[in-house]
Amino acid sequence: MPELPEVETVKRGLEPIWQGASIDRAVLNRDNLRYPFGAEFIGRVSGKKALSLSRRGKYLVIDLEGLYLIAHLGMSGSFTITDKENYTPRKHDHALFYLNNGKMLVYHDPRRFGFLILVDRLEDYPPFAKMGPEPLSNHFNSAELYERINAKKSPIKQLLLDQAVVAGVGNIYACEALYEAQISPLRGGNTLNMKECEALAAAVKSVLLRAIESGGSTLRDHRKADGEMGYFQHEFAVYDKEGVPCPRCKNGANTVQRIVQAGRSTFFCPACQKA
Structure with missing residues (x-):
């Protein structure tokens, strides 16, 4: 989608x-x-x-x-x-x-x-x-994110997909942002401190802006208005990379894992995104 x-x-x-x-x-x-x-x-x-x-x-x-x-x-x-x-x-x-x-x-x-x-x-x-703030706006920051998740026990990956928490983030970019922020998708929202929320909010913005610059991600059907494909899929660090060496871990010692959360595939590195 x-x-x-x-x-x-x-x-x-x-x-x-x-x-x-x-x-x-x-x-x-x-x-x-x-x-x-x-x-x-x-x-x-x-x-x-x-x-x-x-x-x-x-x-x-x-x-x-x-x-x-x-x-x-x-x-x-x-x-x-x-x-x-x-x-x-x-x-x-x-x-x-x-x-x-x-x-x-x-x-x-x-x-x-x-x-x-x-x-x-x-x-x-x-x-x-009931939609949450736009993640590329000034309204979305570490304090806003912390306020929206600090009382929630649900895994942070699922909270990022909740459009009442933040608008527009889907499965691909939630995985990529959590990897960039080095936060496990298994962590409950209420376990993240303000510093981690700052890192995550910054990662969400960074990943989304880079994806927009690349015209989005074309996995199957997405086309730009001129009919051309997006190409951010070539920059994925973890999404759909199960079994591939983690690009951050030294010497590729650890591989990207896939789990299922709320019926959606989650890709992450258990070594550098510790729960």
């Missing part, structure tokens, strides 16, 4: 084309994705100008003159940009947006776990109401 860096990469790719442009026409090739589009979807977005594009956690938000289009890419969703005259239909192209600048935006989603919904007020959208 696309995480914060992948969604941010898509936003940055769409922004120069969509921001300031109006939707001349919208076409839906099916009635629903994860959720139904609704009978009024086309009529409500047609003629609307995109005033801004933003991201909240793993969600893309387009301000259509006070009407908000919220997009979630699910497992395999992607937006691509093409010229209207060069568009070649593909299977699983579910939503088409024809812009007044000659460009066309195509939402493609083979598994259909993503969705496009319209809301009148962002504050009324339930997932946003």
Whole structure:
């Protein structure tokens, strides 16, 4: 599932084309994705100008003159940009947006776990109401992280995946951040001291920023708005590296291990991420 860096990469790719442009026409090739589009979807977005594009956690938000289009890419969703005259239909192209600048935006989603919904007020959208701070904002720091986890006994890896603790961090980047901070994913949130929270908050920011610079991680379906793949997967230290020598331990004496936590694979080095 696309995480914060992948969604941010898509936003940055769409922004120069969509921001300031109006939707001349919208076409839906099916009635629903994860959720139904609704009978009024086309009529409500047609003629609307995109005033801004933003991201909240793993969600893309387009301000259509006070009407908000919220997009979630699910497992395999992607937006691509093409010229209207060069568009070649593909299977699983579910939503088409024809812009007044000659460009066309195509939402493609083979598994259909993503969705496009319209809301009148962002504050009324339930997932946003309980979402934690953006990890790249000034609101996310060691004190904020400590405050959110110091009474919780759950493993810190699971807490990083809790969108009420911090927005947008998923499995890949939780593993990588914990490795960078040298904190075991098995540690309870209430066992981390302020110094460790400082290291972890810094690691989360560092990993996410490097991933964004690399265009995100393409493991299966993620594509940037220009159709190109991200390449942060080539920089993974531990994620999906089971049995590979730990890059930090001297002489590769220890290997990356894989365990399962709450149904998700966790990759870490037990030697330098001690519980």
